[in-house]
Amino acid sequence: MKTWYICASAASAALACALAQPSLAQSGAPAAPTTDAAGAEASPNADIIVTGSRIRHNALDQPSPITFVDKADIDRTGLSSIADVLQRLPSAGGGLNSKNNSSGNLGNPQDGGGVGAGTSEINLRYLGSKRTLVMVDSMRFVNASSASGVPGSVDLNSIPQAAIERVEVLQDGASSIYGSDAISGVVNIITKTKQRGLEVSLQHGLFKEGDGFTRNYDVSYGFGIPSAGTEVVFGGSYTQQKPVFRADRKFALFSHPFITSCDSSCSSATPLGRFIVGDSDLTLTGPVEGRPSLTDFKDFTNADRYNTAPLNYLLTPYKRYAAFATVTQPLGDHIKFSSKFFFNRRQSANQAAPLPLFIGPDSGNGNLLDTITIDGSNPYNPFGTLYAGDDTHAANYSFVARRLVENGPRHYSQTVDTYYGSATLSGDFQFLGHEWNWDVNGLYGKTNARQTFTGNVNAAHVQQALGPIANCTDPCVPLDLFGGAGTITPAMLNWIAFTEHDRSMQKIWDGTANITGGLFDLPAGTVSVALGYEHRKLTGSFTPDPIIQAGLGADIPAQATAGGYNVDEVYGELSVPLLKDKPFFKLLNASFAARYSDYSTSGSKVTLKGGGNWKPTEDLMIRGTYAQGFRAPAIGELFGSLSRFDAPVNDPCNNLNSPGFNATVRQNCIANGAPSTGAYEQQGAQLPVLTGGNEALKPETSRSWVGGAVYSASWARDWARTLTLEASYFNIRIKDAIGAVDPQTLLDRCANTGDALACGAITRSATGQVTRIVGTLQNISSVKTDGLDLNLTYRSPTTGAGSFGLSWQNTLTFKYDEISPTADGTSTVKRAGTEPGTQAYPKYKSIATIDWSLSNVTVSLTGRYISRVHEDGGTNDGHEMGARLYGDLQVLWDTKLANRDFTFAVGVNNIAGTNPPACYNCSLANYDPAVYDLPSQFFYARVGVKM
Incomplete structure (x- = not known):
């Protein structure tokens, strides 16, 4: 059996060698023994479980491309979130992260899209986070909660970072192996199961301007009891990030880039008010106490609009408290029990400018505020009775808009608790002359979110306070919308304002049973099989504040959502070695998989997968897979209210x-x-x-082709300990894609x-x-995408001048087309190379790291490149957003002090302080936070100790 090593790459984006590449670790020594997906220690030359298959086999036989991200890769980035690390992969299309300041101030779409609220996600191939399956130790994790809806994806910030040993990213469809959601790939987070002694890591960082301060404290302790075979690891993390405001970055100071004063993109809800009454479009010349006269008004112009930007976050604040524990206990020679527990509390916030109160038939609130008549007896109303239009009076005003600066900014504070526990009983036995392995697993996960929103008002109280005056009796206080900034008194706010409380919850129960082993031998090796059964139940709910459910809020209306489903699944895998050590066939393997899924909501589905790998020579491996996939509608997509x-x-x-x-x-x-x-x-x-949701939704279905080659240059061993080149072509098509x-x-x-x-x-x-x-959700479109991954890894021998390494990973997206129906047929939107305002689709992304190690010092320089895109749609359709190149630098020193192993690291991300390209269509930030860095250099320093 060939020896294999995990590659620990030097890329700050967690670039790692493809699993199929025989390579040496970045340190220049063979990688330490790793663990299989169930946590058992495996020697470098053992058959193990690798993400993408449940059959134990040599990692070199893996027919699918996999990227490894280990703890050293994570530390090398200086980032405080595993999601931020993974989002730097060229194959990642971005996703929600802490640079998204979008919570209830934009809305509550029930499919989870656009719910920023402190969540961080991973999105492979631009296909959306809901089409990327996230697992922990090859078992599913609970979906996110953010008190803004019922998302269909996992919040990576809810997984304790101190517990992470490494991450395996499968860039291939895997629905036949793992079930729903694994259309674009799988992110499998492998946790620590064995450790000796105490490990502590402390890191501080901040931007050049002195804001965005972060602190990361990780601690873990592990011990073993040799006589009993017991292994215990436990620990915790504390992470804090302070905000960056738009007011503190010049490019984000206004609602659109390249402007220094308000234009039509700024808000018409101003502190001085906007009043479209009859044919007049007016605003005040300045604040007025009491009832203004008509001479106090002037024609409204764009110069009178309000700049909402300064009080918004560019980087949202949060605190995360996490704890974890894992226990492994043999129960004899052939049975083992293991379990793990996570707890994570996230306290995060989003913020927007003070509430824009719009009243009148053109307001578009969709509730009582659109129909309010402002009575002439209101002591502050200079226009006489303003009718919104009813059976007896025609509308004589379009709207009254007033920015409630007296009530302060709209502030959304979230507290999200995540509980996750699993237990596994596993073992091995001999059957048919081969070793068989089995495991039975159970898990429970729950996320519980509470959101507090300050800055909203009660529409019914607003209506009463606007008259008739005879109906506004204590505790009602007449409301002044006509006097300008400062004229809404605390007594008025006490009557109309309220603190909104929203909550959401998601739970998962999951049980699996798996068995794998050899059936019989062929000349090329053993024919192996894996069989399994899985039952899981998911439930979720979103409960807005009662005032919001009654349709009486002045911000975003929403209704309660609740629902759930259960699923039963069986699967089978087969691995067949066809040829070995023959001319032009050093190796030829085939693999097959099938899964049957039966959903209580979406019916039944069978998915198939086939693959193979061929080594015509020792240095070259050619591989490919064909996979069917599907994604069952999520809870919010099915049951989400309008x-x-x-x-x-x-x-x-x-x-x-x-x-x-x-x-x-x-x-x-x-x-x-x-x-x-x-x-x-x-x-x-x-x-x-x-x-809103739609209970008639069907599952999405997909088919994907992934094929390529890995070349490892054994002839270059004199000057290259590792020289590998990997190329993988991917082609994915999704039918019945869910969306609006x-x-x-x-x-x-x-x-x-x-x-x-x-x-x-x-x-x-x-x-x-x-x-x-x-925009009710429907199976409304299909998606076609294809592209190419190219990866190069080089590691020099160790010389007197040290060792050098290069890791270079590239993704080229040839096509990303969205096809949706029209009245006359279909319409195709070509996304590759564009920015529609939600996420960029660059045709080329690349990340490369050059590193140098001498003795106990390592210096690494990382470059991250994103090709240009152009804006698609809006008034600035075609505006070019130029290419960006970011540089990151880190210096690492490993040493011993007082017989303890210490690590000291200092680094800077975005060395040149490169600004992101300006984007007109991108909401709330003037750039795309899912793809680009904040401007300015980010400096950090870290100390670690093992004892």
Whole structure:
């Protein structure tokens, strides 16, 4: 059997050798013995369990590409979240992280998309975090909770970082092996099961400006009882990150890049108010005590708009407290018991500018605020009675908008507790002349989230406070929306304001039984099989504040969601060695897998997978797989109640009477409800989109091809301890993809083509303002993507000048197409090389690390490259976002002090302080936080000790 080693790469993005590459560890010595997925120690030349198969085999026979990320790789980044580390992989398409300041201030889409609230996710191949399966020690983990919906993906921040031994990233479909969600790949987090003594790591970091301070404290202790074979490891982590405000970065100071004062992109809800009454569009010239006169108003212009940016976070604050424990206990020579427990508490926050209170028929709130009549008896109303329109009075005002600066910023604070425990009974026996291994596993996980929102107001109290005055009796206090900043008194706020309390929960129960072993021998080796059964039950709920459920909030309306499902599955795998040590066939293996899944909500499904690897010579391996995949609808997608999401989109019908406006677009806009006479201008930068679940959803299905080769240059051993080149082509197609058509796409399609389906989803007020875009979840589209991964690894021999290494990983995305239905057929949106405002789809991403080690000092320099993209849609369609190159540097010193092993490291990320490319369509930050770094250098220092 060939010897194999785990490659510990030098890339700060956790670049690692592909598992199939025979290589040496970055330190220049063979990697230490590792552990299998169940936690058992394995020698370097043993058959082991590797992510992507439940059959024990030599890692060199793995037909699928795998990237390893070990503890040293994580430490080398200086990052405080494993999600941030994994998001740097070129094959990762970004995902939510702590640079996303989007919580309830944007909305609560029930599919979990857009719920920032402190969650960090991993998204492989740009296919979304819900299509990447996250496991812990080859068992599923509980989905996230954020008190903003019922997400269908895992929050990686809920896994204690001190417990992580390494991460295995399978970049291949694996539904036949692991079930639902493994369409784009699998992230398997392997935890510590054996340790001797105490390990402590302390790290501090901050940006050059002195903000964004982070601290990471990890501690773990392990011991064994040789006489009993017992192994115990326990520990904990404390992580804190302080915020960075948009006000402290020039590029983010306004609502759009490249502006130094407000334009139409700023908010019309200003502290001085905006009042569209009859044909007049007015604002105050300055604050007025009491009832203003009409001479106190002037025409509203873009210069009067309000800049919402300064009080928003660019980097959100959080604290994480985590504890873990693992125990392994033999129960005789052939049976072993093991268990683990995690607890994680995350306290995080999001923040937005003070509440924009919109009242009137053009407001688009979708609740009581759209129908309020402001009575003439209100002591502060200078316009007389303002009717929103009813059976007896026609509307005589469009809306009144007032920024409630007196109530402070909207602040969303989350406390999320995660509990996770598992127990495994495993063993081995001899059967059919071969060793067989079995395991029975049970796990329970729960996430419980509570969110407190300050800055909201009660619509019913607002209505009462606006009159008639006779109905506003104690404790009601008449409300002044007409006097400008400072005129809403504490007594008025005490009546209309309230603190919102939301909560959510998700639970998982999972039980599995697996058996694997050899059936019989062929000339090339043993035919092996794995069989298994799994039963799991998932439940989840989202419970907004009762005032919100009653439709009386002034921010984002939402209704309660609750539901669950259970699933029974059986699977089988077969590994067949066909040829070995023959001319042009040093090795030829084939593998097959099948899984049958029966869902209580989505029916039954069979998925198949086949693969093979061929070594024509000792140095070259050619491999490939074909896989079917599926993803069952998540709880929020099935049972989510209708909720609003305020999407930053641009109405293409804006200024439809301007010179040179396209005649076809003008005609389609008028047919959709835009005014045919007079100027029309979108009043707000965000438009209301209604999303909700659908119990009729079908599972998504997929098929994927992955093929490539790994070349290991044995002829270069004199000057290269390791020289490997890996190439992997991937091709993935998803059918019946669950989602709602992008609201910008709906608006553009309606305006450009008059498509009946798109236009039917858009509702406009009498004045043409978009008051609703319906986006109920459906099996509405398909996705096609393909590309190429190229990886190069080099490690020099150790000389008097030390050793050198190069690790270079690249992903080229050739195509990413989204195909959705229209009234006349289908429409294809080509995403590769574009930025639609939600995440960038660069055609090329690369990360490379050069390192030098001499004695006990290691210096590593990492470069991260992202190719240019152009904005797709909106008023700045085609705007080019240039390529970016980031550089990271770390110096590491290992030494002994007082007979203890100490490690000292200092580093800087983004050495040049490179700014991200400006993005007009990206909400709340002027750049894409899922893909690019914050501007400015980030410095950190770390000390570690083992004793």
